[in-house]
Amino acid sequence: MSVTINDNYLLLQDSYLFVDIARRLENFQNENPDKNVIKMGIGDVTKPLSKTVIKAFKDAVDEMSDFNSFRGYGPEQGYSFLVEAIIKNDFKPSGINIDTDEVFISDGAKCDTGNIQEIFGLDNKVCVTDPIYPVYVDTNVMAGRGGSITNNGTYSSIVYMSCTQENNFIPELPKEPVDLIYLCFPNNPTGTTLNKDQLSKFVEFAKENNSIILFDAAYESFIRENDVPHSIYEIDGAKEVAIEFRSFSKTAGFTGTRCAYTIVPKELYGLSSNGEKISVNELWNRRQTTKFNGVSYPVQKAAEATFSIEGKKEIKENIDYYMENAKIIRNSLSNLGLNIYGGVNSPYIWVKTPNNMKSWDFFDLLLNEANIVGTAGSGFGLSGEGYLRLTAFNTLENTKEAMDRMSKIKL
Amino acid sequence: MSVTINDNYLLLQDSYLFVDIARRLENFQNENPDKNVIKMGIGDVTKPLSKTVIKAFKDAVDEMSDFNSFRGYGPEQGYSFLVEAIIKNDFKPSGINIDTDEVFISDGAKCDTGNIQEIFGLDNKVCVTDPIYPVYVDTNVMAGRGGSITNNGTYSSIVYMSCTQENNFIPELPKEPVDLIYLCFPNNPTGTTLNKDQLSKFVEFAKENNSIILFDAAYESFIRENDVPHSIYEIDGAKEVAIEFRSFSKTAGFTGTRCAYTIVPKELYGLSSNGEKISVNELWNRRQTTKFNGVSYPVQKAAEATFSIEGKKEIKENIDYYMENAKIIRNSLSNLGLNIYGGVNSPYIWVKTPNNMKSWDFFDLLLNEANIVGTAGSGFGLSGEGYLRLTAFNTLENTKEAMDRMSKIKL
Structure with missing residues (x-):
């Protein structure tokens, strides 16, 4: 006899999306230690807990x-x-x-x-x-x-x-x-x-x-x-x-x-x-x-x-702040002629890649040319291929800077 | 078609030990609102977090x-x-x-x-x-x-x-x-x-x-x-x-x-x-x-x-405090002629019921006669029948008082 494992675990896909992103980011930063990378990948908040909380x-x-x-x-x-x-x-x-x-x-x-x-x-x-x-x-x-x-x-x-x-x-x-x-x-x-x-x-x-x-x-x-x-x-x-x-x-x-x-x-x-x-x-x-x-x-x-x-007021301010970023991302990318979705009722903006690029190709392009980290849409499933997710969970300054950089690359 | 449930849940025993205890305690307190019950049942700590923590x-x-x-x-x-x-x-x-x-x-x-x-x-x-x-x-x-x-x-x-x-x-x-x-x-x-x-x-x-x-x-x-x-x-x-x-x-x-x-x-x-x-x-x-x-x-x-x-020192003091209670329980119950186990390297004292009483009978006796809540050993499994668990997670004062009360009942 011997302990058996839950075989179903072997059916799980090996690589995990955010591990992949972290690896690519690390490689890029090792090769370009002077570049200031703006992270719009992982859906994590950046604003501290509010005063009342x-x-x-x-x-x-x-x-x-x-x-x-x-x-x-x-x-x-x-x-x-x-x-x-x-x-x-x-x-x-x-x-x-x-x-x-x-x-x-x-x-x-x-x-x-x-x-x-x-x-x-x-x-x-x-x-x-x-x-x-x-x-x-x-x-x-x-x-x-x-x-x-x-x-x-x-x-x-x-x-x-x-x-x-x-x-x-x-x-x-x-x-x-x-x-x-x-x-x-x-x-x-x-x-x-x-x-x-x-x-x-x-x-x-x-x-x-x-x-x-x-x-x-x-x-x-x-x-x-x-x-x-x-x-x-x-x-x-x-x-x-x-x-x-x-x-x-x-x-x-x-x-x-x-x-x-x-x-x-x-x-x-x-x-x-x-x-x-x-x-x-x-x-x-x-x-x-x-x-x-x-x-x-x-x-x-x-x-x-x-x-x-007080808590509600403070939290509303934080969410308003993120949603202002979302608006900036929406407007900027629309002006660049990209097809974008979301960002109206959500901190996520779903970007159709230009020229039918693959998700990871667009990810690499943004990382290399604009030093921006997104999330490759294909990581979320088959129908995510050809899309990239950006998040509004950054500072206003970084969000503006990221949009400025994107406007300067050839899409 | 219809959603099916995980049938294995139906194999679980219905009543849960500590729910049972809570119910018996509530009944007792409703009938005896003036009695000061000492709880030595659930294995929960009572000392606050230490200063350094x-x-x-x-x-x-x-x-x-x-x-x-x-x-x-x-x-x-x-x-x-x-x-x-x-x-x-x-x-x-x-x-x-x-x-x-x-x-x-x-x-x-x-x-x-x-x-x-x-x-x-x-x-x-x-x-x-x-x-x-x-x-x-x-x-x-x-x-x-x-x-x-x-x-x-x-x-x-x-x-x-x-x-x-x-x-x-x-x-x-x-x-x-x-x-x-x-x-x-x-x-x-x-x-x-x-x-x-x-x-x-x-x-x-x-x-x-x-x-x-x-x-x-x-x-x-x-x-x-x-x-x-x-x-x-x-x-x-x-x-x-x-x-x-x-x-x-x-x-x-x-x-x-x-x-x-x-x-x-x-x-x-x-x-x-x-x-x-x-x-x-x-x-x-x-x-x-x-x-x-x-x-x-x-x-x-x-x-x-x-x-x-500092943290280690404070925590050691807390554990020493509980273990002093354990020692008091051990000594007192031994002096009463009860067979007791544990309490030397553990906050739990496992008491053999006197006269081969059932666990819940001894539980009720202690609750009614000494106003002490223990945990019926049978709730932990078949071999727990005929035992009762007491914990050292109380104050020194309550522990002494509980032992004093036990010495006064007929076992």
Whole structure:
């Protein structure tokens, strides 16, 4: 006998997008140590935590220094002060009713979108948009829902909804019944959105096919247009078919602080093999209480402060700042004659490469000629080929400088 | 078509030990609102974070408030400052060589001991001690390694090593080949330990049978006796057969702050279905980079401070304090003629119930007559029946008061 490994891991693609980027960047900087490279690749925030958040964070650390206010293990689902602040601020104002036991605080939307598939059967058909944030596919492949790798790098058992300029990056409904549908809007990487009508079609589809939508709303705070839903629960009946993932990462600059949450409505059911209806909310609760021990108390207090009047104001200023960058990128690249998408309700700008260049060729061109790092669209999937993602998470000065450099290269 | 659930979840036992305890406590307090109940049940620390840890924690929060020192996404595996401090302080002094890429920082040993099984095949035979921390069994049952539930509540596919006063709580080696062996020493719940010889036998067994030992060392800082290994890697050759889990929770009072780490040696291999040797370290790295986004930066700085000269001194004082409680519990209960185990190298004292009472009967007796909450041993497994766990994580005053009350009831 011998320990066997989870063979599904061997089906994962070897190279990881951001590792590739880091390698190419390192090579370039070794050969050009004097060049000032502007990084618009990884989707990470740059603005510090806001004043009000910092104060709450430190006050909570102080509580941990005193016997009477010290906190040990907290509820695995998160403290009620944060759960209630979330319901009151993120859902109530849109008329959405969420119960406290439908909110699960976690240390990241990456974890939650990665772990959620555990509570479902291996026979579920998974459906994703293409291009896509790689975690949704990889975690399903690890569990055994991928099937085999095809020649073009896609997985045989996964249904892909292609999003390109031909369909304006609006995925068409799957042509076959599917079970678990991952949607991320505002989208990473394309920066595009679904309006209420477009999202409603997916909710209807899910109802008709008894599917569950896994809705990643990590970028909702960047939405500027009125007709774009911040939550899938703005669509009537969505609580019967959708789980929603939210995060403080991009909203409040928590990428290094770690706090997120997931809504698992009590209306959601899945079938056991003997046909019994089982509450998905109860399954997720069992998963979280068994495998997770809650988010750091001071971090939850910091997250709560994002909902204070001052906190909201400060955070809005940060997001406005990023969105001003996005506007500058949009305008500059449009003026250069490039086809660009996103950046209106999202910190991501999805750039069609000029002259049908391959994604990585355009990446290299920008790195070598303008010393700008983007993200090759092909790294997000087959339909990402021929695109490049730029992010607005830089300083205004760097963003302007980057656009200035791009205007000087021959595209 | 319809979404199916992970049927394995239906095999999990319904009631959860600490939920049961909370319910009985609530009932008691509703009926006896004037009674001052002393809680010696849940294994949670009570002493606040130490001064040096608090300072590092707050300084790191301050760093997050400034553009130049702000940190976004960190390495999923943890920051090198913490990885290096761990190697230097927890392993180097015992002559154990650990490479930086063998250390994985996480937000909890519960998560790591729960998640580790994901990277292994479903056909592995799991072996655990009985009684046991429920997470090891539950996470394997969720994945499908449990088999069916037998009449006595055990799982048909899991191999149990019974630990009772008959074998002095030293598990006997499994009589059949097994693949994944979960060991937790100092043990939760019994508080007992393995000496070097006893642990060596398991390392030998694992080598002979090509098994992997999953060694939970969350309580190592409570070890007082010289012959008790703090790390399984103190045993020659253990790096070829063991993964070790460590935590700042019980060591430094981080139960509500959340930081832990896991050592996955590069010497470890598992077999793919076609017989290829696959690095377990690489599998875990892929798992963590795909499903986890690292521990909060200020929390990692707080954890690093536990290794400073002052930090170590403060933490030692806290542990000494708890261990003084443990000694008081040991002496008092011995004087009452009870058979007690643990509490020498562990904050847990494992009490044999008097007159062969059932665990829950003794629990109720203590709650009703002495207003003390323990943990019913049967909640940790079949061999826990007839025992009760008490913890030393209380104040000295409460501990003395509890012992005084126990001396006054008829046992």
